Amino acid sequence: MKILFVYLFQALLQLIYLPLKAFCKVQDQVVYLSRQSNEKSLDMQLLEQAIEEKAPGTRQVFRLQMMEDGFAGKLRYFGHLVGDMKALASSKVVIVDTYSIAVSCLRHKDGVQVVQMWHALGAVKKFGLQSLGTKEGRDARLSHAMHMHRGYDYVLCPSAATARFYMEAFGCPAEKIKICSLPRVDDIVTPKEGLAQRFYAENPGLSDRRLVLYLPTFRDREAYVAQELKLAFAEQETYRLVVRTHPLSKVKPDPEFSIHGNYSTYELMQLADAIVTDYSACAFEASLLMKPLYFFVPDYDLYMRDRGLNVDLRQEMPAATFTDADALADSLRAAAYDYDALYAFQSKYVENTKNNNAAILANFVLTLLQKKDSDS
Incomplete structure (x- = not known):
């Protein structure tokens, strides 16, 4: 029944899209589409x-709208989707950072260039x-019916080592x-002037503690693992554990392991003396700072079975991956970290660590804008 609804829904979208394609003139404009957030992401702002x-x-042009729960929320999103289709019909370059219904379910004019700038x-x-x-993945039949991740002309990828994962995840050729x-x-590699002074002014009790930042991915056992x-860190006098949950997490912040003030995850990374994560892509971001990075994965075998991992x-x-919290804390106190392994990890998965990525991507987008096509 769901599959039938999907096909009927797509037929309706195509019916609406046909006149938009016919009558909307293609302009030299870039449109950003996202269901990830209602606000511009940092990547979008910098680009x-x-x-x-x-x-x-x-x-x-920015068209950013998360889909709300309930029938009314989905109805409102449908109205937003029609606006997305109009933007698609009149733009030369389209940038998405997640799956886009309008991009993947519809056939677009020749010359429209779609760039997948994945949000991780x-x-x-x-x-x-x-x-x-898989247990934690989406329904295969429904995803194929929705043409999941179809329609990209380019997929941005941080390294050659990551390319194979992206080719599989997005179903795209090399x-x-x-x-x-x-x-x-x-932003991550650029030091923030005055950041530490502001932080310790708002958190004076932490000035003599070493900060350990915990950044878990979003998953069912999140609260238990945290x-x-x-x-393990409750009785530590030298270290203070700060927990920053995933944006989609419904776990309430614990005041004992939170901080005062409004700080982004990347600012907290710069402030931290060590960073702990699990299966989150923030590991690649944290590696850019060359600070001790640990992986706390007590459910490693279970996660490998239910979701699967690209990175072993x-x-x-090996020296930074733990299934036991006390062993991780002991390793951190020992202060004998393998920085060579961390540098190898960073170099393998993020090839350009300089402060020029927005400029490089801007040049690429502007090159796409300058392309001529028969529909413009």
Whole structure:
């Protein structure tokens, strides 16, 4: 029944899209489409700024809308989707950072260039088409009916090592992969003037403690796993564990392991003395700072079975991968970290670690804008 509804829904979209394609004139504009957030992501902000600096006045349109729960929410999203279709019919370059219904379910004019700027800097865990049919993945039949991740002309990828994962996850050939780090890398590797002073002014009790930042991925056992780490660091006088949950997490922040003030995850990374994560792609971001990076994965075998991993953490970061929270805390206190392994990890998965990624991507987008096609 769901599959039948999907086909009827797509037929309706095509019916609406046909006159839009026929009557909307293609403009030299870039449109950003996202269901990931209602606000511009950091990558979008930095790319927008870089494009404006290189080509002032370039038209950049943002259509950002998360799908709300319930019938009314889905109805509102349908109205937004019609607006997405109009933008698609009148834009030369389309940038998405997640799956887009309008991009993947419809056939577009010749000359429209779609760039997938995925919202993560790599993939420790399997995702997209890789994880279809797994316990934590999406329904395979429904995803194929929705043409999941179809329609991309380019897929941005941070390294050659990551390319194979992306080809599998997005179902795209090698020629569609463009090795290019995300603009956020620029922000992560650029020191923030006055950040530490502001932080310790708002958190004076932490000035004599070493900060351990825990960044878990979003998963069912999140609260239980976090509790193990909290217990391991509860009696520590030297270290203070700070937990920053995933944006989609429904776990309530624990005041004992939170901080005062409004700080982004990347700012907390710069402030931290060590970073702990699990299967999150933030591991690649954290590696850019060359600070001790640990992986706390008590459910490693279970996660491998239910979701699957692209990166074998036990093989690539053996001395920094733990299933026991107390053992991780002991290793951190010992202060004998394998920085060579961390550098190898960073170099393998993020090829460009310089502060020029937004500029490189802006040049690429502007090149696409300058292409001529029969429909423009």
